[in-house]
Amino acid sequence: CGDPSAVQECSRVHGPLIWTWAKKFTDSTYAAEAATLEILSDIRDSAKNYDAANCSEITYVKQICIRRLMGVTAG
Numbered sequence: 001c002g003d004p005s006a007v008q009e010c011s012r013v014h015g016p017l018i019w020t021w022a023k024k025f026t027d028s029t030y031a032a033e034a035a036t037l038e039i040l041s042d043i044r045d046s047a048k049n050y051d052a053a054n055c056s057e058i059t060y061v062k063q064i065c066i067r068r069l070m071g072v073t074a075g
Helices: 006-025 029-049 057-074
Strands: none
Touching: 006 029, 006 057, 029 057
16 A cells, blocks of 8 residues: 555565466466466455455455466457
8 A cells, every 4th residue: 555665565465476467367478468468467456455354465466467368368
C-alpha cells in the first residue's frame, strides 16, 4: 500500500515461481514473459485486498496466477 519497493520485492520473491508457471501454461517465451508481467501487475493492483487472516501470501499469489493463466490458455 504505497511502498515503492514492494513491487520489486514481490518480483524478486515470487517472480521465479510465476515465471515457471507461466512457461508451463503458455506456448512461447514471449507469452510467458507477457503473462508474468500481467500477473505481477495484477498482484500490485490487488495487494490492498490481501488479508493474511484468509490465506498465506503464496496462496494469494497462486490464486492470481491461476486466474490469469486460465485466461491466457482459454483465449
